[in-house]
Amino acid sequence: MHFYIHIPFCESKCHYCAFTSLKKENYEKSYFKALSRDINFHLKKFKIHHNQIKTLFIGGGTPSCIHTSNYEYIFEILHPYLAKNAEISCEANPNSATLNWLKAMKNIGVNRISFGAQSFHSEKLKFLGRIHDQKMIFKALENSHKAGFTNINLDLIYDTKMDDKKMLEFELLNLKKIKPLITHLSAYNLTIESKTAFAKKEHFKKNAPNLMKFFIQEIIQLGFFQYEISNFSKNKNSMCKHNLSYWKGKDYIGCGLSAVGFHKNQRFYTAKNLKSYIENPTFRNIEKLSPQDLNLEHLFLGLRSIVGIEEKKLSLAQKQKADLLVKEKKLEFKKGKYHNHNFLISDELALYF
Incomplete structure (x- = not known):
């Protein structure tokens, strides 16, 4: 089993962000009290045994803007259920992750930190x-x-209207400088989302496939291994196990405001309103996924990562299409799976199926 916890609080709202994030105000104590109830309830509901949670991911929002004392009780609850070698990740912002905060989180049990840098350029x-x-x-x-910390991720965003070859070379130059300090890189192509400051501003996105290809190739040239369209690791040991669990379609529990969980053929959604969540943190909206839904997700996620798509999960028509793509050298068939080695065409391949 895998576990996700959402911390919705932020110092400020980023212009591109579509995740649920709120200014801290005075809700931390009541939120973490509700979160504790939520976690306890779902550990029992899904009959989680000791040492069964393989990965834990604390996302946001900005987890680093919250005092570490708020996390201590959460970890007291979860500690018996965490596997001995569990990957425990936490997101952080460079301005709020102080040395004391980082030390405290390490002492609590976090062993992987992920910084939302997004760019090295001031403008x-x-x-x-x-x-x-x-x-x-x-x-x-x-x-x-x-x-x-020895397992450190850095997030970057590209394909904005400000990105040209010169800008990306600037990002790469600084990435080269900090390369010895990180083990993982996430480079996200900007997405214009509704209900954000960037909504309806499509021109803020560059839509430049050649620049995208250039940036990815240069990141690989720096010595990073691309294992998903937006994720790169220095080696296979530093791949994010939590994210891999999503792409493999594994079960996971999601707790916290606007968190999502998945079990077998059902997706679970928590409340999206803070007061509603605090009042009833164990409530879930449940979406039942059809075999067709699950098949589409398996195709989409498998083609955009090293996970691949399993032959046994394909219909006869889909298998025929996959075999044709192997003949055209767009896919590789190995050990019962079809693998895509060009993640830039993953969407097109998924649509072909």
Whole structure:
């Protein structure tokens, strides 16, 4: 089993962000009290045994803007259920992840930290609505090592209207500088989402496939292994096991405001309103997925990652199409799975099926 916890609080709202995030105000104590109820309830509901949780991911929002004392009780609840070698990730922002905060989170049990840097360029950071600068990114990475973290991710965003070859070369130059300090990189193509500051501003996205290809190739040239369309690791040991569990269609529990969970053929959604969640944190909207839904997700996720698509899960017509793509050298068939080695065409391949 895998576990996701959502922390909805932020210092400020980024212009591109579609995740549920709110200003802290005075809701932390009541939120974490509700979150504790939520976690306890679902551990019992899904009959989770000791040492059964393989990965835990604390996302947001901005988990690093919350005092570590709020996480201590959460970890007291979860600790018996975590596998001995569990990957325990937490997102953080460079401006709020202080050395003391990082040390405290490491002591609690977090062993993987993920920084939302998004860019090294001051003007691009302003455009994205970020409130840190390049110096803060470097400092946060240094402090992570001082705190004892050896598994560190950095997020970048590209394909914005500000991105041209010169901008991406600037990002790559700085990425080369901090390469010894990180084990993983997530490089996300900007998506214009509704209900964000960027909504209906389609021109804020560049839509430049050649630049996308250039950026990915240069990241690989720096020594990173691309194992999903937006994710790169220094080696196979530093791949994000939690994200891999999503792409493999594994079961996971989601707790916290706007969190999502998945079990067998059902997806579970928590309340999206903070007061509603605090009042009734165990409530879930349930979506039943049809075999066709599950098949489509398996295709889409498998084609955009090294997970691949399983031959036994394909219909006869889909298998015939897959075999044709193997003949055309667009897919590789190996050990009962079809693998795509060009993630840039994953959407087109999924539509073909």
